[in-house]
Amino acid sequence: MLYLELFLQGLLQGSIYALIAVGLTLVYGLLRILHVAHAGLYTLGGYFGVLVFNSTGSLMLSGIVAMFGVGILGVIIYRLCYEAILDQPPYVPLIASIGLFIAMEELYRILFGSYGISYTNPPLQQMLPLGGMYLREGEWVTILVSIILIGSLAWLSIRTRLGLAWRATVTDPQMAESFGIDPIRVRYFNFFIGSALAGTAGMIVGILNNLVEPTMGSVPSYKALAIIVLGGLGSVRGTLVAALMLGVVESFGTIYLGNVLNRDAIAFVFLILVLMVRPQGMFRGV
Amino acid sequence: MKLKKIISLIPALFMFFGIAWADTIKIGFNVPLTGFAAADGESALNGAKLAVNQANASGGINGKQIELVVYDDQASPKEAVPIANRLIEKDGVKVAVSGSYSGSTRAAAGVFQAAGIPYISAYAIHPGITRAGKYVFRTSFMGEVQGRAGALLIGQTMQLKRVVVITLKNDFGKSLAAGFKAEAANFGIEILNEYEYSIRDRQFGPIVAKVRADKPDAIYASGYFFTAGPLVNQLRSGGVTVPVIGQEGYDSEQFIKIAGAASEGVIITTSLDRDSNSPETRSFITEYEKLTGNKVDMVAASGHTALNVVITALRKAGTSNPEAIRNAIAQTQLTAATGHISFNTLGEVRKNVQVQIVRNGDWHYHSEIRDQKLLAPPES
Amino acid sequence: MGYEISLLTFMGISIIGSLSLNLITGFCGQVSLGHVAFVGIGAYTASILTKADTPFFVALLAGMLLAGSFGVMVGLASLRVRHDFLAITTMGVNFVFLGVVRQQEWLGGELGVSSIPDPGLGKLGFLALVLGCVILVALLSLQIRRSWMGYVFVAVSGDEDTARMLGLDVSRYKLIAFALGTALAGLSGGLYAHHVRFIFPDSFAFVESITLLAMVVIGGNGSILGVIVASALLSVLPQWFQFIGDYKLLLYGSLLFVVMRFSPGGLAGLAKNIFPKSKIYFALKENQ
Numbered sequence: 001m002l003y004l005e006l007f008l009q010g011l012l013q014g015s016i017y018a019l020i021a022v023g024l025t026l027v028y029g030l031l032r033i034l035h036v037a038h039a040g041l042y043t044l045g046g047y048f049g050v051l052v053f054n055s056t057g058s059l060m061l062s063g064i065v066a067m068f069g070v071g072i073l074g075v076i077i078y079r080l081c082y083e084a085i086l087d088q089p090p091y092v093p094l095i096a097s098i099g100l101f102i103a104m105e106e107l108y109r110i111l112f113g114s115y116g117i118s119y120t121n122p123p124l125q126q127m128l129p130l131g132g133m134y135l136r137e138g139e140w141v142t143i144l145v146s147i148i149l150i151g152s153l154a155w156l157s158i159r160t161r162l163g164l165a166w167r168a169t170v171t172d173p174q175m176a177e178s179f180g181i182d183p184i185r186v187r188y189f190n191f192f193i194g195s196a197l198a199g200t201a202g203m204i205v206g207i208l209n210n211l212v213e214p215t216m217g218s219v220p221s222y223k224a225l226a227i228i229v230l231g232g233l234g235s236v237r238g239t240l241v242a243a244l245m246l247g248v249v250e251s252f253g254t255i256y257l258g259n260v261l262n263r264d265a266i267a268f269v270f271l272i273l274v275l276m277v278r279p280q281g282m283f284r285g286v
Numbered sequence: 287m288k289l290k291k292i293i294s295l296i297p298a299l300f301m302f303f304g305i306a307w308a309d310t311i312k313i314g315f316n317v318p319l320t321g322f323a324a325a326d327g328e329s330a331l332n333g334a335k336l337a338v339n340q341a342n343a344s345g346g347i348n349g350k351q352i353e354l355v356v357y358d359d360q361a362s363p364k365e366a367v368p369i370a371n372r373l374i375e376k377d378g379v380k381v382a383v384s385g386s387y388s389g390s391t392r393a394a395a396g397v398f399q400a401a402g403i404p405y406i407s408a409y410a411i412h413p414g415i416t417r418a419g420k421y422v423f424r425t426s427f428m429g430e431v432q433g434r435a436g437a438l439l440i441g442q443t444m445q446l447k448r449v450v451v452i453t454l455k456n457d458f459g460k461s462l463a464a465g466f467k468a469e470a471a472n473f474g475i476e477i478l479n480e481y482e483y484s485i486r487d488r489q490f491g492p493i494v495a496k497v498r499a500d501k502p503d504a505i506y507a508s509g510y511f512f513t514a515g516p517l518v519n520q521l522r523s524g525g526v527t528v529p530v531i532g533q534e535g536y537d538s539e540q541f542i543k544i545a546g547a548a549s550e551g552v553i554i555t556t557s558l559d560r561d562s563n564s565p566e567t568r569s570f571i572t573e574y575e576k577l578t579g580n581k582v583d584m585v586a587a588s589g590h591t592a593l594n595v596v597i598t599a600l601r602k603a604g605t606s607n608p609e610a611i612r613n614a615i616a617q618t619q620l621t622a623a624t625g626h627i628s629f630n631t632l633g634e635v636r637k638n639v640q641v642q643i644v645r646n647g648d649w650h651y652h653s654e655i656r657d658q659k660l661l662a663p664p665e666s
Numbered sequence: 667m668g669y670e671i672s673l674l675t676f677m678g679i680s681i682i683g684s685l686s687l688n689l690i691t692g693f694c695g696q697v698s699l700g701h702v703a704f705v706g707i708g709a710y711t712a713s714i715l716t717k718a719d720t721p722f723f724v725a726l727l728a729g730m731l732l733a734g735s736f737g738v739m740v741g742l743a744s745l746r747v748r749h750d751f752l753a754i755t756t757m758g759v760n761f762v763f764l765g766v767v768r769q770q771e772w773l774g775g776e777l778g779v780s781s782i783p784d785p786g787l788g789k790l791g792f793l794a795l796v797l798g799c800v801i802l803v804a805l806l807s808l809q810i811r812r813s814w815m816g817y818v819f820v821a822v823s824g825d826e827d828t829a830r831m832l833g834l835d836v837s838r839y840k841l842i843a844f845a846l847g848t849a850l851a852g853l854s855g856g857l858y859a860h861h862v863r864f865i866f867p868d869s870f871a872f873v874e875s876i877t878l879l880a881m882v883v884i885g886g887n888g889s890i891l892g893v894i895v896a897s898a899l900l901s902v903l904p905q906w907f908q909f910i911g912d913y914k915l916l917l918y919g920s921l922l923f924v925v926m927r928f929s930p931g932g933l934a935g936l937a938k939n940i941f942p943k944s945k946i947y948f949a950l951k952e953n954q
Binding site: 319320321357358360363364365367368369371372374375376388389392393396412413414417418455456457459460461 | 667668669671672673676768775776777778780781861862863864865866868869902904905908912913914915
Binding site: 034081084085088089090091092093094095096098099100101102103104105106107110222225226229233259260261262264265266267268269271272275276279280281 | 691697743746747751753754755757758759761762764765766768769872876879880883884887912913915916918919920921922923924925926927930
């Protein structure tokens with residue numbers, strides 16, 4: 001029973017990682033950029049969520065603002081920051097992204113205070129035992145939302161023209177362009193979706209912890225990188241699997257390996273081990 | 287009339303004894319104002335500023351106003367060392383206080399000790415800090431000491447025996463756990479399990495699930511408000527109802543805000559008694575809230591106390607000779623916002639442990655631990 | 667003078683650190699996101715040895731050797747993975763290093779290593795040692811670039827597959843770059859430990875690796891002079907900018923971003939644009 005609970009906790013953590021990492025792998029698959037500032041958008045989602053909820057009391061409105069607000073901002077970041085340096089060596093957008101991320105964290109601290117913000121009337125905090133599993137409402141919702149969002153993404157990419165255009169551009173950008181697909185629109189779409197997912201994740205974590213801090217993105221910033229490498233850079237499916245696996249490994253690791261290695265080290269040992277066996281990551285990426 | 291004459295002679299006396307004529311008396315203060323530790327830095331600085339304002343309002347030190355020379359060290363040893371040098375050389379401070387974390391304080395302590403300038407750690411708990419030398423003091427509890435107090439609290443005062451320990455993986459958490467474990471057997475405590483987490487963790491699902499399976503009588507959890515808040519919240523939502531005992535890392539309004547209703551009944555060992563009738567504590571609490579608009583927390587109280595120790599010593603020493611100031615600090619017998627303060631030979635503080643509990647959404651008096659033998663910090 | 671001396675000492679130590687990363691990332695094109703782990707290996711090794719009464723210079727050397735050995739191991743790993751994979755694997759190395767150091771009590775655990783003995787050179791003497799090392803490392807970098815090794819490095823960083831096709835033993839040179847770069851990082855670590863005389867895991871956090879990489883990239887990846895100037899400036903920036911107070915880090919992040927966005931060649935690239943015919947810059951310019 002305990003093992004089942006730990007497993008479920010791992011899946012929960014993994015779904016949060018998935019929401020964040022998918023956006024990162026989408027960007028990498030399309031543009032070969034390690035978009036570290038993605039974690040700054042995740043944090044912004046948290047802030048949007050708590051600020052809107054504290055002033056309006058509407059969870060729905062907060063969710064919409066978190067998702068769409070962050071999505072749009074993600075596109076803006078692509079436009080202002082990355083578009084001009086796409087042809088530079090990979091460390092250029094990487095360092096630019098890191099600089100942007102640091103600036104974002106500091107901006108949050110200056111604007112919203114260093115103590116962090118909590119929900120004045122936190123929603124979804126009640127415990128909801130289902131099938132003998134003790135999770136809070138918010139935690140069940142997290143799993144549900146992740147499934148819905150990522151499932152929608154899968155549906156979008158397979159069943160719609162836009163998704164088809166996106167997949168074509170990722171596979172072969174020149175070919176796709178010669179077929180009349182507008183690469184700019186695809187990129188906007190890509191950044192919007194990825195950032196919207198991250199923003200949602202940020203808001204969810206803000207609710208689960210009842211705390212939105214300026215530095216809440218620092219752990220996801222590098223962990224998500226590890227996850228997308230584990231999954232095979234650019235492979236959404238691989239990222240999902242890697243994210244869930246990592247969640248479960250960490251869940252058991254904190255309890256049983258806690259005095260051997262700390263959580264972050266566990267993630268990276270896992271990463272290094274996998275890469276030694278399969279240098280291209282678990283799934284074939286791009 | 288005579289008094290006035292004497293007072294007007296004092297500046298001349300200072301000059302006579304070759305003491306540098308300064309317009310103000312400078313006290314150095316290194317504190318994290320940017321970066322991850324900015325929240326605590328802000329509190330510490332506010333507490334320190336309040337102490338300085340209060341002292342200046344009542345005549346300063348022997349007539350001179352006090353100036354707090356503040357530098358942002360980002361809680362980094364790399365920044366703290368040049369700042370220490372700068373305070374000593376460029377600003378000419380004869381005494382300084384650290385409002386920063388362990389790493390930066392330990393690094394700076396070496397510099398101050400080598401220069402023979404007294405240095406007080408307001409709340410950084412690394413054991414190596416006071417061991418830097420005789421010029422370094424600490425006004426907050428060492429981790430081990432507070433951990434021992436926790437064992438007494440749970441085993442003796444609360445009579446709870448089967449305990450799960452949740453430890454924050456840093457110097458604070460580990461030294462608390464070490465002190466707790468050292469004394470646990472003496473109070474009949476059986477430690478069922480210990481789980482560790484790191485300072486960036488906010489989601490404790492696996493630990494909560496395991497603790498629920500362990501079925502303890504009590505939980506001894508170390509952390510800061512931003513980890514303890516989520517932890518306690520998740521413990522309660524996870525169906526764990528047994529008492530949670532923490533330490534002064536929780537001691538902030540933020541903990542109650544984050545944990546919400548779950549904070550009710552949480553008990554901590556700390557230094558600040560918000561229900562205290564002592565005028566020093568009451569005035570600190572009232573004036574802090576007036577100055578900052580925030581409620582008091584442990585870090586602010588520590589900053590305030592440390593500055594008061596310095597100010598009192600400066601008044602007593604009546605000179606800007608660092609050796610004399612150091613001796614005055616060593617002989618401190620002061621009632622500050624955090625209780626009666628004195629130091630042992632290592633420079634570690636001797637004071638009672640306050641135990642506070644959250645009732646009706648606020649921190650209140652629970653009990654006090656006065657066992658000075660148990661609480662005695664190491665002498666070297 | 668103590669204040670200026672301590673600033674200059676930190677500056678020198680940072681320069682050694684970033685020049686060492688420059689060998690790996692700048693010359694050889696292998697992006698390392700975990701370089702500070704090797705600084706840490708050097709620091710811990712040297713400190714534990716000097717605390718056990720080992721002579722200072724022997725301890726420094728031991729630190730360099732150990733860091734270099736681990737560097738070779740990571741270098742071997744780099745042979746199997748490429749580009750972005752390598753970047754993140756090196757990031758992993760940083761975290762694993764931290765994880766190990768935090769748990770081992772004999773390495774100080776969370777408390778780190780304090781009361782590291784004074785090398786006995788005095789403040790000015792120590793500064794002279796550090797500056798001497800800076801000059802040596804800079805000259806070494808210059809020599810490597812000018813030698814056939816440097817030619818191989820350029821080839822490898824430009825296009826690995828072509829280099830291999832040309833018959834260059836790519837693997838061997840990657841390993842050499844890693845070994846040298848990490849050994850020199852170990853030197854910087856040993857010097858740091860004996861300057862601050864207190865080290866703990868947070869001194870070698872991931873953010874420090876980023877700082878080193880930023881110094882290299884802002885200087886101009888591969889440009890020795892650029893990297894020296896960038897590290898000198900960035901390492902003491904927080905002290906100079908004390909008056910900006912609350913906005914320091916915001917400025918730092920924005921600076922990183924702005925430089926990369928508008929002058930990806932870093933300072934060296936900027937200088938090339940302003941002084942295209944300058945001989946100095948041709949001698950020390952970044953990889954083309």
